[in-house]
Amino acid sequence: MSSGNENEGENIYKKDGYAGKRVCLRRERSMNQGFLSGGKLVRRMRSVAVYGGIVFFILFATIPLIWMILTSIKPAQEVICYPPTIISKHATLGSYVQVWHTVPFGRFILNSLAQTVPVTLATLFFGAMMGYIFSKHKFPGRDLIFMIVLSSLMLPIIIRIIPLYLMVSSWGWIDTYWALIIPELTTGFAVFLLRQFIQTIPDELIEAAKIDGASEFRIFFTIIIPLIVPALAAMTIFRFMYMWNYFLWPLVVIQNMDMRTLPLGLALFQGRYTVSYQLLMAASVISILPVFVVFLFFQRHFIRGIALTGIKA
Amino acid sequence: MRFVFLFPGLLYFGLFHFYPVANSFYLSFFQWSVLTTRKGKPFVGFSNYLDILKDPVFREVTWNTLYFSFWAVAGTVVLGLVLASLFFYVCPWLRKVGRGVMFVPVVTLMVAAALLWKWLFESLGLINYLLSFFGLGPYYWLVSFKLAMPAVIIMTIWKQVGFTMVIFLTALLQVPAQYLEAAGIEGAGEFQKWWYITLPLIKPITMLVVIIQIIVSFQVFIQVFIMTGGGPGNTTRTLVQYIYEKGFVYWAMGHAAAMSVLLFIAILFMTLIQFRYFGGSYKG
Numbered sequence: 001m002s003s004g005n006e007n008e009g010e011n012i013y014k015k016d017g018y019a020g021k022r023v024c025l026r027r028e029r030s031m032n033q034g035f036l037s038g039g040k041l042v043r044r045m046r047s048v049a050v051y052g053g054i055v056f057f058i059l060f061a062t063i064p065l066i067w068m069i070l071t072s073i074k075p076a077q078e079v080i081c082y083p084p085t086i087i088s089k090h091a092t093l094g095s096y097v098q099v100w101h102t103v104p105f106g107r108f109i110l111n112s113l114a115q116t117v118p119v120t121l122a123t124l125f126f127g128a129m130m131g132y133i134f135s136k137h138k139f140p141g142r143d144l145i146f147m148i149v150l151s152s153l154m155l156p157i158i159i160r161i162i163p164l165y166l167m168v169s170s171w172g173w174i175d176t177y178w179a180l181i182i183p184e185l186t187t188g189f190a191v192f193l194l195r196q197f198i199q200t201i202p203d204e205l206i207e208a209a210k211i212d213g214a215s216e217f218r219i220f221f222t223i224i225i226p227l228i229v230p231a232l233a234a235m236t237i238f239r240f241m242y243m244w245n246y247f248l249w250p251l252v253v254i255q256n257m258d259m260r261t262l263p264l265g266l267a268l269f270q271g272r273y274t275v276s277y278q279l280l281m282a283a284s285v286i287s288i289l290p291v292f293v294v295f296l297f298f299q300r301h302f303i304r305g306i307a308l309t310g311i312k313a
Numbered sequence: 314m315r316f317v318f319l320f321p322g323l324l325y326f327g328l329f330h331f332y333p334v335a336n337s338f339y340l341s342f343f344q345w346s347v348l349t350t351r352k353g354k355p356f357v358g359f360s361n362y363l364d365i366l367k368d369p370v371f372r373e374v375t376w377n378t379l380y381f382s383f384w385a386v387a388g389t390v391v392l393g394l395v396l397a398s399l400f401f402y403v404c405p406w407l408r409k410v411g412r413g414v415m416f417v418p419v420v421t422l423m424v425a426a427a428l429l430w431k432w433l434f435e436s437l438g439l440i441n442y443l444l445s446f447f448g449l450g451p452y453y454w455l456v457s458f459k460l461a462m463p464a465v466i467i468m469t470i471w472k473q474v475g476f477t478m479v480i481f482l483t484a485l486l487q488v489p490a491q492y493l494e495a496a497g498i499e500g501a502g503e504f505q506k507w508w509y510i511t512l513p514l515i516k517p518i519t520m521l522v523v524i525i526q527i528i529v530s531f532q533v534f535i536q537v538f539i540m541t542g543g544g545p546g547n548t549t550r551t552l553v554q555y556i557y558e559k560g561f562v563y564w565a566m567g568h569a570a571a572m573s574v575l576l577f578i579a580i581l582f583m584t585l586i587q588f589r590y591f592g593g594s595y596k597g
Contacts, residue, residue, distance in 0.1 A: 004596060053395075054399055054400075057396055057415065058411065061414050062414060065417060065418070078466065084438075084442055129321075130318070132318065152330040154577070155577070158553045158556055159573045159574075159577045159580070160334055161573070162333075163340060164333045191322070216314045245423050257429075263422060263423070266428065273330070281428075284425035291420050292421075296499065303412065
């Protein structure tokens with residue numbers, strides 16, 4: 001808290017002498033106290049530290065991803081050079097072509113889509129349906145049943161994985177899409193989130209539709225669903241990202257190379273070609289790209305989704 | 314009618330969530346593997362649990378998981394909070410860009426991120442190259458008993474910090490500006506305002522983030538599976554990985570079931586703390 005700084009403020013105040021100015025100056029001065037106060041040198045050092053910190057973290061977040069791209073366009077013999085070249089003089093997209101030939105990469109992507117899309121749709125559908133009943137219908141034991149459904153949030157896959165595996169394998173579902181899709185039909189979180197949203201829809205709207213003779217199905221599809229689109233959008237993003245990343249369960253139920261989903265294919269890829277980092281990085285870039293494009297366009301929704309739902313990926 | 318709506322969902326939760334958990338409890342009392350027939354598995358009482366508690370590897374993986382969780386949660390929460398505060402109060406004009414940039418690792422595929430960091434931590438990788446400018450290294454990160462776990466933790470913080478940061482940014486938005494202004498007029502400095510007003514006001518959301526991050530960290534798997542495979546030795550082997558290996562590599566399903574029951578109890582415990590803190594107002 002240098003006196004020099006304060007005097008500066010006083011002087012300007014004396015010169016101008018406006019009452020309004022005074023408040024402004026006081027506020028400005030108090031803002032500058034504390035963390036960013038002190039002598040000029042100290043203050044400058046602190047702001048260097050603050051901006052340095054911000055720059056450091058922005059680099060920390062971006063450099064690895066930039067390195068991923070830079071590695072993926074290097075020719076194989078250059079990748080293992082040390083010291084590494086930053087930007088290859090012989091940059092090539094060869095790895096991006098080679099990836100599709102070394103493993104059934106297209107098949108991995110198709111498998112991932114075949115899992116992610118139905119699961120996301122089912123999550124929304126069942127979540128909205130249960131959320132609707134739990135918020136707009138009254139019957140004994142409703143809240144208890146809801147709490148039980150909600151408690152499924154405490155049961156991550158690892159806790160259920162052994163009995164679930166035995167069940168699914170006894171049905172002959174190993175290496176099938178059934179095993180990838182059916183055990184993930186919806187989540188307690190979707191039911192919870194959509195219930196919260198449907199609760200804000202006024203009962204009168206539903207009553208009016210009932211008086212007009214609309215069936216439950218009609219009410220659900222023409223009134224409820226259109227009104228919860230923002231929540232459905234947020235849920236879609238969460239579920240899609242979660243399933244696009246889903247790893248442990250597919251690892252257990254998929255053995256056949258052709259049935260592997262993208263994360264699984266990517267992970268087991270490395271066991272076979274340990275040194276080919278340019279290939280691995282090219283495959284990684286391809287796997288990130290769809291989510292990244294969606295993120296660029298819907299950044300607002302991603303962020304709002306998190307804000308909206310509290311927390312939970 | 315409502316039962317037509319409710320029934321498929323309830324059937325699903327019953328069959329794929331509650332029945333398997335109950336079954337995990339049940340199976341944990343039998344000695345068996347997939348290869349033995351259903352009739353051929355003898356009831357062994359608590360001996361699976363006793364085996365596990367005596368198993369030095371189990372103790373090691375539990376310790377690793379706790380160690381990982383502590384540092385990963387501390388790192389993501391503290392850095393997320395500090396970054397959010399910097400972007401919010403110190404340079405708000407950077408807020409949107411910063412938020413976008415920090416969030417990119419969050420949307421990266423976890424397996425891809427783990428592969429990327431494995432490459433960065435290679436002895437001839439970028440990190441050792443950058444450290445060499447400071448006269449440090451080379452370090453053999455992922456094969457070193459001392460550095461393997463820190464490497465996994467650094468990678469996890471990189472992946473998660475944008476997520477906690479976004480949550481804290483929304484929490485900071487909800488701090489009433491009048492409070493801060495009033496404190497400013499009373500002569501509080503920026504840091505004092507942050508420490509004495511902002512932090513207490515966002516304490517509930519911070520607790521929530523901490524608990525949820527702990528529950529997520531208990532289940533760490535992909536990073537270690539890809540980056541180190543649990544090694545060197547068992548230094549980075551985690552609980553979930555050990556359950557997976559016991560169950561599906563060694564087919565010791567009784568032991569695996571018993572361990573998953575113990576993990577369930579830990580998660581239940583954390584959830585109860587969460588409920589105590591937040592009552593019924595928030596159920597995550």
